[in-house]
Amino acid sequence: MPGPAGPPGTNGTDGSLLDTGTVYGNLVVYNEFSWPIADSSGVSVSLNVGSTVHTTTSDASGNYYFHGLPSGTYNLTYQKTGFGTMKVFGISHSPGSSINTEVNEVYILQDPVKTAIDSITVNETYSYVQVRIYLDTSSFSYIQYQYNFVLLIGKDPTLTQANATYSPYNQFISPDGQGTYSVIVDRGQLGGDDHSGGTYYLTVGTCNRWLRAFANPNPLFDTGLSGYYIDPSDGKYVYPNLKLSPNTITIQ
Amino acid sequence: MHTLLKIFFLLTAGGIILSSCTKTAEGIQGPQGPGGSNGNSATDQRSGITGYVQLVDQFTQALSENDSVVVSTTMGDSALSVETDATGLFLLPNLKSGTYRIMFKRNGFDSLAVNVKHSAGNEDKFIGIVQMAGTQTTHFVSQSIQLLPSPFDNVSKYADMLTTITGPPITGNTQRFINMYFSSSAMVNANNYLYLFQTYTHNEGTNQFETQAFFGGTEINSTRFQAGDTVYVKTYIVPPYFFQNYATSWFDTNTYKSIAYPYIGDSTLNYFIWAN
Numbered sequence: 001m002p003g004p005a006g007p008p009g010t011n012g013t014d015g016s017l018l019d020t021g022t023v024y025g026n027l028v029v030y031n032e033f034s035w036p037i038a039d040s041s042g043v044s045v046s047l048n049v050g051s052t053v054h055t056t057t058s059d060a061s062g063n064y065y066f067h068g069l070p071s072g073t074y075n076l077t078y079q080k081t082g083f084g085t086m087k088v089f090g091i092s093h094s095p096g097s098s099i100n101t102e103v104n105e106v107y108i109l110q111d112p113v114k115t116a117i118d119s120i121t122v123n124e125t126y127s128y129v130q131v132r133i134y135l136d137t138s139s140f141s142y143i144q145y146q147y148n149f150v151l152l153i154g155k156d157p158t159l160t161q162a163n164a165t166y167s168p169y170n171q172f173i174s175p176d177g178q179g180t181y182s183v184i185v186d187r188g189q190l191g192g193d194d195h196s197g198g199t200y201y202l203t204v205g206t207c208n209r210w211l212r213a214f215a216n217p218n219p220l221f222d223t224g225l226s227g228y229y230i231d232p233s234d235g236k237y238v239y240p241n242l243k244l245s246p247n248t249i250t251i252q
Numbered sequence: 253m254h255t256l257l258k259i260f261f262l263l264t265a266g267g268i269i270l271s272s273c274t275k276t277a278e279g280i281q282g283p284q285g286p287g288g289s290n291g292n293s294a295t296d297q298r299s300g301i302t303g304y305v306q307l308v309d310q311f312t313q314a315l316s317e318n319d320s321v322v323v324s325t326t327m328g329d330s331a332l333s334v335e336t337d338a339t340g341l342f343l344l345p346n347l348k349s350g351t352y353r354i355m356f357k358r359n360g361f362d363s364l365a366v367n368v369k370h371s372a373g374n375e376d377k378f379i380g381i382v383q384m385a386g387t388q389t390t391h392f393v394s395q396s397i398q399l400l401p402s403p404f405d406n407v408s409k410y411a412d413m414l415t416t417i418t419g420p421p422i423t424g425n426t427q428r429f430i431n432m433y434f435s436s437s438a439m440v441n442a443n444n445y446l447y448l449f450q451t452y453t454h455n456e457g458t459n460q461f462e463t464q465a466f467f468g469g470t471e472i473n474s475t476r477f478q479a480g481d482t483v484y485v486k487t488y489i490v491p492p493y494f495f496q497n498y499a500t501s502w503f504d505t506n507t508y509k510s511i512a513y514p515y516i517g518d519s520t521l522n523y524f525i526w527a528n
Binding site for chain 2: 003004005006007008009010011012049070071073074090092094230232234235
């Protein structure tokens with residue numbers, strides 16, 4: 001007696017549209033002093049078609065192209081050694097007409113090296129807190145741009161832009177003429193509108209592209225244009241080259 | 253005693269399973285199974301549209317709970333609707349390629365719609381953060397307007413306006429922003445006026461604020477007024493200027509018009525009599 005028929009074979013592979021087209025865009029590479037680098041080549045740009053990773057590299061003008069892509073939604077990742085990893089999500093690509101898919105310009109920002117902060121000190125008086133930022137400026141050919149620091153003050157020991165109660169977006173940190181940078185903060189502003197005293201934590205970070213921090217009401221940094229992305233996994237803003245963590249000081 | 257009994261049964265059961273496993277099936281191999289189903293059609297590829305909603309109250313304070321925003325769209329004749337979770341996350345799943353009008357609604361907040369081009373494929377379409385603003389709930393109670401001579405010269409005048417509003421007393425956290433439109437016509441509004449005066453409240457601590465709009469000579473924006481003429485003033489509560497910097501507009505595909513967002517609040521029409 002023959003046994004029962006075997007199980008059905010596996011399903012055929014999904015059909016794919018015959019039309020393919022190009023996804024392209026432009027990127028600008030900035031050094032840690034917020035100056036654009038003339039040669040924007042060498043940034044690796046990648047995306048997934050199904051489980052296959054496609055990678056291309058930007059040319060000197062910052063242009064990059066993915067030719068022959070089928071219809072679909074694409075997420076792009078931009079990488080260059082020494083620079084913050086940038087991402088763009090949700091590019092809708094529907095080839096079949098004469099128009100290809102353009103990705104908005106993105107900024108690739110260098111991680112701090114010369115602008116990495118060595119230390120910070122805080123001098124407190126009755127009504128003011130003076131923050132001095134030390135970094136090795138001996139190799140600078142020009143003065144570090146004042147917008148390249150971000151200062152956060154808040155009640156949470158793990159400070160982020162979202163929980164900071166104070167961040168001076170209109171009170172920039174300036175060179176003090178002695179090789180350091182300083183900012184003076186009115187104590188009354190530390191807690192926002194309801195200053196209640198107690199322990200505050202303070203963090204200084206470096207970044208570039210005129211980064212300003214809005215602690216309240218909008219818990220986001222404004223890098224001017226495309227210097228950040230929003231992480232789909234938690235909805236938080238990501239600043240690829242912002243370094244905040246090692247400089248926490250307590251204000252009593 | 254009971255434990256021993258259990259062990260006995262376990263051993264016996266194990267023995268039966270072992271003996272059944274040692275039997276080998278014999279006979280003729282069955283025929284080949286049927287072919288697999290066809291793969292999914294290329295034109296029926298689907299993926300979701302996802303993103304976050306950030307709620308901001310009418311005074312521009314960002315909220316930490318962003319749940320219960322109804323996010324809806326239509327695909328063909330099908331209506332689809334989901335709600336955000338506390339982080340504001342929403343996902344409209346399984347959408348075909350096409351252009352979608354996605355509507356965001358929650359009681360107490362200004363509704364809006366966002367048009368999204370979607371190409372389906374392997375990834376969900378992430379549209380980032382959609383900011384929803386609290387509806388302006390302040391209403392006007394009364395407004396008195398007096399025309400007074402300027403203290404600075406003999407020609408200029410100013411309208412001194414004392415306005416009473418509802419809602420929380422005015423502080424730095426509950427600042428109101430005001431647009432005042434002046435006209436010789438009682439039909440005055442944001443599109444039909446001689447002069448726009450924009451102002452804001454300070455830290456009055458009450459529900460009343462005073463504002464002053466100055467006029468040079470006997471004219472308002474080149475229109476001459478004579479003693480006894482009526483000047484109409486339409487006053488609106490507007491979303492805070494600061495918030496407007498972040499505000500967007502959305503395109504209404506029903507009317508083909510761009511709609512400024514967030515929306516203007518209550519308005520009141522009053523007048524005063526011009527005097528020389």
